[in-house]
Amino acid sequence: MQDLLKEQFSGFLNTPRLPLENFNFSYDFFRLTKNPELDSADIPSPPTMVLGKRMETFFQYYVQNFTNEMVIAHNEQIIDDKLTVGEIDFLLKNESSSLVSHVELVYKFYLYDPSLGSREEDRWIGPNRRDSLVKKLTRLKTRQFPLLFHPATRPLLDSLGITAEEISQKICFKASLFLPFLERNNIPSGISEDAVKGFYLGLNDFTEKMFPGADFFSPRKPDWPVSPEKNNTWYSFEEIKMQVEKMHKKQQSPLLWMKTPENEHFRFFVVWW
Structure with missing residues (x-):
């Protein structure tokens, strides 16, 4: 089991970041800069088989063991008048600078359909066509990042002794990209070759x-x-x-x-x- 977890964790680390700056997405990127030696690593077993949640477990393990950041909040549901309005993925505090960041983690598999839309970002869809890059970016801009400033989030921030205004917001967006078979050698603009899997x-x-x-x-x-x-x-x-x-x-x-x-x-x- 540990060998398989290490392979999954390594796959997570080796998945390239999606260059969102090419898609008019202005949030800073949280970079995973180290390629740790995993021979002696004890990768935690994620509590679920859901791919996105497993990647959250790996991200948390990476942050706690290979960075100067502390996880001070993770998967915090924000509830307003008994209704869940959203979830904060991660709040991290730098041990050296004490600066706090709000990080949203995204891990996706997208296929390029050149028949869709007029913009490059319109053409990346999920394997079952129920997901898309545009939908995800829109949700991040309009719901996930603004959630930090929602009045219902204040009790969480108060408990941590911080305010929303002093927190920087960052995205960790990793994606594996797939091209049509007959166009597999034609990499769309704004995409790096190593992102095409x-x-x-x-x-x-x-x-x-x-x-x-x-x-x-x-x-x-x-x-x-x-x-x-x-x-x-x-x-x-x-x-x-x-x-x-x-x-x-x-x-x-x-x-x-x-x-x-x-x-x-x-x-x-x-x-x-």
């Missing part, structure tokens, strides 16, 4: 002829950040296609890992839409 295609284009002799595996969502080179279990094309078809009936787009006869490894989504 693979491609996507539809079921009709996912054929054995397209990937002759390859083996496949469909990881659980908590393992999506893991490098496919670490995998030891592989399935034939016929076996994996049956798994994909079952997921498509639920309108779910699975992430696949692929190992070629030349021992090259790739990641890609087979989308249901």
Whole structure:
């Protein structure tokens, strides 16, 4: 179990930040600057299989063990007149400067659909088309960051002896990006090459002829950040296609890992839409 947690944690650390400055998003970025040695690390087991919550556990572990920041609040629900109005991801206090920061953590997988919108940021969507970069950025700007200044947040800040005005706000936005199969070498403007982790295609284009002799595996969502080179279990094309078809009936787009006869490894989504 600890080995798998280390691979998930390493995958989290190695996921690049999304360059939000190219999408008119002005909040400062909280940078994870160290690449820690994990041989002796004791990674905590996240309490849930939900991918975003697991990444919060890893972020908290990183902050507490590899930075000068202290976590003084985490996942604090803000309640106004018995109604939950939002949640503060992290409040951090620098041990040297005593400066406090409010950090929102985002960990996403986005696919590029060139047919959407007129702006580059309009074209990044979730694998099942229920999520998008624009929706997330809008929510951050209009709800998550303004929550710090909501009157219902004041009791939390009072208990910590701080005011909203003295807190800096930062974003830690990590994302793995996937391009259409036929355009996988055309990186959209504003995106770094290392952020592109693979491609996507539809079921009709996912054929054995397209990937002759390859083996496949469909990881659980908590393992999506893991490098496919670490995998030891592989399935034939016929076996994996049956798994994909079952997921498509639920309108779910699975992430696949692929190992070629030349021992090259790739990641890609087979989308249901």
